[in-house]
Amino acid sequence: MGFAVHCSWLAALLCLHFFGGQVCCDCTEENMEIEGGHYTLTKQLQKGSLLIYQCPEGYYPYPVMTRLCQHNGSWRMAPRRFTPQRCRVVECPDPNVMEYGEVSPPQDKYFVNNVTTYECYSGYTMRGSARRVCLPNGKWSGSTPICSRESGHDCADPGIPAGASRAGNIFGIDETVKYSCNSNLFLVGPIERVCLENGQWSGKEPACYYKHTYDTSLEVSQAFGSSIRESLTTLESLNDTQAGKTIRISKNGTLNIYIAVDISESIEEADVKKAKDAIITLIKKISSFTVDPNYEIVFFSSDLYEVVNILDFFDEKKVERNTIINILNDFQVGQKNTGTDLNLVFKTFLERMAIIKLQVGKEQFKEHRHVFILFTDGAYNMGGSPEPTVAQIKNMVYMNHTVEQEAQSREEYLDIYIFAIGNEIFDDDLQPLVTGLGGKHYFRMKEITELQETFDQIIDEEEVKGLCGLHKEYEIVGSPQVAARKKYPWWAFITIQTEGRSKNCIGSLVNPYFVLTAAHCFTFGNVPEDVKVEIEDGQGRVKKVKNFIPHPKYKINGKENEGVLEFYDYDVALIQLEEYVQISSSVRPICIPCTQETSDALQLVGVSTCKQQEELLLKNDLERVSFLTKREPRLMKKMPTLSLVGIEWIASSMHWRHQA
Numbered sequence: 246m247g248f249a250v251h252c253s254w255l256a257a258l259l260c261l262h263f264f265g266g267q268v269c270c271d272c273t274e275e276n277m278e279i280e281g282g283h284y285t286l287t288k289q290l291q292k293g294s295l296l297i298y299q300c301p302e303g304y305y306p307y308p309v310m311t312r313l314c315q316h317n318g319s320w321r322m323a324p325r326r327f328t329p330q331r332c333r334v335v336e337c338p339d340p341n342v343m344e345y346g347e348v349s350p351p352q353d354k355y356f357v358n359n360v361t362t363y364e365c366y367s368g369y370t371m372r373g374s375a376r377r378v379c380l381p382n383g384k385w386s387g388s389t390p391i392c393s394r395e396s397g398h399d400c401a402d403p404g405i406p407a408g409a410s411r412a413g414n415i416f417g418i419d420e421t422v423k424y425s426c427n428s429n430l431f432l433v434g435p436i437e438r439v440c441l442e443n444g445q446w447s448g449k450e451p452a453c454y455y456k457h458t459y460d461t462s463l464e465v466s467q468a469f470g471s472s473i474r475e476s477l478t479t480l481e482s483l484n485d486t487q488a489g490k491t492i493r494i495s496k497n498g499t500l501n502i503y504i505a506v507d508i509s510e511s512i513e514e515a516d517v518k519k520a521k522d523a524i525i526t527l528i529k530k531i532s533s534f535t536v537d538p539n540y541e542i543v544f545f546s547s548d549l550y551e552v553v554n555i556l557d558f559f560d561e562k563k564v565e566r567n568t569i570i571n572i573l574n575d576f577q578v579g580q581k582n583t584g585t586d587l588n589l590v591f592k593t594f595l596e597r598m599a600i601i602k603l604q605v606g607k608e609q610f611k612e613h614r615h616v617f618i619l620f621t622d623g624a625y626n627m628g629g630s631p632e633p634t635v636a637q638i639k640n641m642v643y644m645n646h647t648v649e650q651e652a653q654s655r656e657e658y659l660d661i662y663i664f665a666i667g668n669e670i671f672d673d674d675l676q677p678l679v680t681g682l683g684g685k686h687y688f689r690m691k692e693i694t695e696l697q698e699t700f701d702q703i704i705d706e707e708e709v710k711g712l713c714g715l716h717k718e719y720e721i722v723g724s725p726q727v728a729a730r731k732k733y734p735w736w737a738f739i740t741i742q743t744e745g746r747s748k749n750c751i752g753s754l755v756n757p758y759f760v761l762t763a764a765h766c767f768t769f770g771n772v773p774e775d776v777k778v779e780i781e782d783g784q785g786r787v788k789k790v791k792n793f794i795p796h797p798k799y800k801i802n803g804k805e806n807e808g809v810l811e812f813y814d815y816d817v818a819l820i821q822l823e824e825y826v827q828i829s830s831s832v833r834p835i836c837i838p839c840t841q842e843t844s845d846a847l848q849l850v851g852v853s854t855c856k857q858q859e860e861l862l863l864k865n866d867l868e869r870v871s872f873l874t875k876r877e878p879r880l881m882k883k884m885p886t887l888s889l890v891g892i893e894w895i896a897s898s899m900h901w902r903h904q905a
């Protein structure tokens with residue numbers, strides 16, 4: 246180890262020549278090792294390189310998480326002789342803060358996998374988890390246990406989260422409770438909660454974090470998902486009887502989404518690609534709602550790279566979702582400057598907002614909602630604190646000239662979410678920047694890697710399960726069967742018995758009762774009992790068939806006298822099932838053109854015509870299409886040639902109303 250460049254004064258000139266002036270000051274690996282773990286370097290031993298310590302799950306690097314190679318060849322956070330770098334077992338915050346009850350076992354400290362149980366004193370009843378386990382991310386499983394008794398207060402006892410202290414014991418309307426964290430913990434979430442008129446506490450319960458506490462991907466997708474969903478829709482759902490489909494009514498107003506990704510040296514090089522993929526996933530997810538947001542997307546270090554300019558959305562030329570995705574995919578980070586200017590991001594967003602306001606006018610601008618989504622570790626070293634700029638942004642959105650009461654009511658028009666990502670996060674600088682009503686807005690993650698999956702889960706599958714064509718696009722881990730179902734959730738396997746021989750076909754679910762397949766799968770004389778459809782929906786794989794209907798114009802020998810032996814026009818058939826299949830994220834219908842479902846899936850606002858859908862879907866004379874084939878044990882995608890079939894017939898045979 247330790248390949249420092251040592252230059253004697255004699256060799257110095259030569260050395261200078263070879264190393265272009267950087268000679269004297271690479272860092273060394275001396276004393277850098279970590280007991281029980283290892284480390285990675287972002288730029289070997291060059292200046293600006295970040296050394297990141299890694300420990301096995303359930304452990305964290307101590308005393309420091311990272312070290313930075315400085316200009317003069319010394320490490321920031323120099324190793325200390327008496328506290329050698331090692332992997333320490335993860336600790337969870339102290340649960341013995343619970344009132345009116347007992348925690349067992351009583352311990353000074355609680356470590357990963359330690360189990361605690363909770364019991365209330367007699368006369369008190371428990372809400373929350375009676376048993377909690379200390380998890381590898383430094384949090385307790387379940388929810389805060391609270392012992393309380395009927396007190397006649399307007400709000401229920403809000404309890405005390407592990408590691409915290411609470412000031413305030415009166416739970417009447419407009420009363421507040423304040424939280425702080427003990428010892429070396431810090432608070433994430435609201436410092437204060439107010440008992441509201443509806444008997445609920447404002448905001449979400451805060452939590453006490455250690456520097457080694459992280460949010461899991463699942464927590465983030467649930468919390469961020471429910472929050473962003475609120476921004477995306479009023480969740481007024483009508484019950485559509487046709488396919489159990491939820492129809493959303495979007496708010497009258499415009500949604501502007503501003504995304505910024507920190508690509509300064511404090512976040513690793515390879516992460517930029519992952520961040521791009523995550524943003525693309527997010528944009529696709531958002532587009533499964535009927536709202537059509539405008540996007541501003543920037544990457545930043547000391548400079549700002551504006552990948553998508555929101556002002557383009559206000560020009561005549563409407564920016565399409567695919568265009569955004571292509572621009573994002575093509576974006577390459579060139580020579581990066583060192584330094585991070587977080588304030589520049591907010592200043593740019595503020596400028597864009599000011600221009601939008603000028604363009605659309607004050608009254609229209611009032612109807613605009615703004616959602617900021619930032620990915621950074623918060624280690625800015627240029628441009629100063631963004632707090633004053635954020636205050637200006639709030640003024641602009643809240644319309645500060647009006648009275649306090651009204652400013653309050655406009656808080657829902659601005660959300661600032663921060664995904665704090667990294668091994669060394671500057672929570673104190675970042676947390677004051679988040680804003681917005683309701684759910685959690687500050688997320689703490691170790692790596693950007695999980696982000697794409699996190700975003701893929703943010704939209705409640707239950708809620709959009711009626712939406713046709715929605716599927717997972719990335720490689721899914723798990724058995725090939727499960728992976729295939731998630732990737733092609735409309736897929737059905739069909740077996741037809743004819744005179745003792747069985748024939749296999751693949752079909753697509755078009756609604757919970759109907760499967761679309763080829764007419765040539767059937768032979769004259771087949772009866773419904775000959776046909777079996779397999780779809781694993783958790784209700785039994787094999788589905789009984791009520792009826793099958795080949796297209797009336799399908800005639801394989803229809804052109805025999807013209808010399809065409811096998812004629813495959815109208816080669817479609819519908820299979821009607823006895824019982825409907827259970828729709829879920831892995832069992833979902835494919836989109837049929839000229840239907841409202843497809844209109845929604847294409848984000849065509851309101852009712853669209855066949856023509857509009859065709860223009861979007863079949864832009865070119867030749868379209869690349871694919872079909873599925875089953876070769877045990879996998880499902881494969883293949884490229885065929887295909888002719889368009891009688892869409893109207895499909896729709897009318899299923900007695901579907903559709904807009905033509």
Ligand SMILES: *[C@@H]1O[C@H](CO)[C@@H](O)[C@H](O)[C@H]1NC(C)=O
Nearest residue numbers: 315316317318319320321322
């Ligand atoms: C190297 O630079 C840092 C700050 O730039 C300074 O704190 C440190 O004392 C310097 N170390 C040496 C050995 O000169």
Ligand SMILES: *[C@@H]1O[C@H](CO)[C@@H](O)[C@H](O)[C@H]1NC(C)=O
Nearest residue numbers: 334350355356357358359360
């Ligand atoms: C708690 O965890 C620590 C560290 O793993 C372990 O040494 C200790 O025995 C555990 N205590 C209990 C009560 O399980």
Ligand SMILES: *[C@@H]1O[C@H](CO)[C@@H](O)[C@H](O)[C@H]1NC(C)=O
Nearest residue numbers: 482483484485486489490491
């Ligand atoms: C819609 O469905 C929900 C749950 O399925 C049900 O509670 C509600 O009453 C339904 N509303 C109407 C208008 O049918």
Ligand SMILES: *[C@@H]1O[C@H](CO)[C@@H](O)[C@H](O)[C@H]1NC(C)=O
Nearest residue numbers: 496497498499608609610612
């Ligand atoms: C929706 O916004 C338009 C202008 O964008 C306005 O004319 C209309 O009155 C609004 N509708 C409602 C229900 O607020």
Ligand SMILES: *[C@@H]1O[C@H](CO)[C@@H](O)[C@H](O)[C@H]1NC(C)=O
Nearest residue numbers: 636637640641644645646647
């Ligand atoms: C509102 O905020 C803007 C921007 O910070 C500021 O210029 C203006 O003076 C403020 N107006 C009032 C009445 O506070």
